[in-house]
Amino acid sequence: MSTLDGTPAEGTRGLYPFLDEYEQRTPDIAEAETEARRSAVEKTGEIVRLRRRMGEESAAELAACAGRMAARFASGGRLFSFGNGGSSTDAQEVATAFLHPHRGPALPALSLTDDVAVVTALSNDVGFEVVFSRQLAALGRPGDIAVGLSTSGGSANVVRAFEEAARRDMLTVGLAGGGGGRLTELFELGVLAHLFVVPSSSVHRIQEAQTTLYHxxxxxxxxxxxxAPIPRMHDPG
Incomplete structure (x- = not known):
């Protein structure tokens, strides 16, 4: 991957630092393939170990969280997911997993990054830190579920969204990485009902583990x- 001026992208260098060495000399194809294979195996081992650790340490909490989510859905609750960048893509997958499952009943879910017009309007007219909280203020109600993702745990708009969700008596579920960032503070204050922190400093490993967690x-x-079938939601009109 390269930038617009043709220089290698920093993200690629971070993933495959050994490529810099091959830029300085004529590469031996067999050696390059061996190193690429070694790197892939190493990264695969990292995520397998990380997922296993999360499963061992978070099994009880995941079951408790799922039980509370099920109770909300059974009472007509809806799920709202949100995040930025790669976490925005994950938020969309969270909503898709519940709304369009490959088996079982569909559950009402919406990703708050789906409506580009709303996101850009709020960002332009008010501020990016409110793009999720303003939507929850309009759409959220007691009994609903708010699922937010942040690899750092420090995204201001995710924090604001959880604060708004808690005010509306929504079930709040956070996924973070590293030390949990500001989401850890919200969990300690009781704003977050459930928090799953992936203990890694790698954004790639964090997002891979979070994918497993929400599935x-x-x-x-x-x-x-x-x-049992899910009750039909009442028309708010």
């Missing part, structure tokens, strides 16, 4: 709901 939450929530 496990979907599986456990579906299991907790059982075969």
């Amino acid at each position: 496990v939450l979907w599986e456990l929530t579906r299991h907790a709901l059982g075969p």
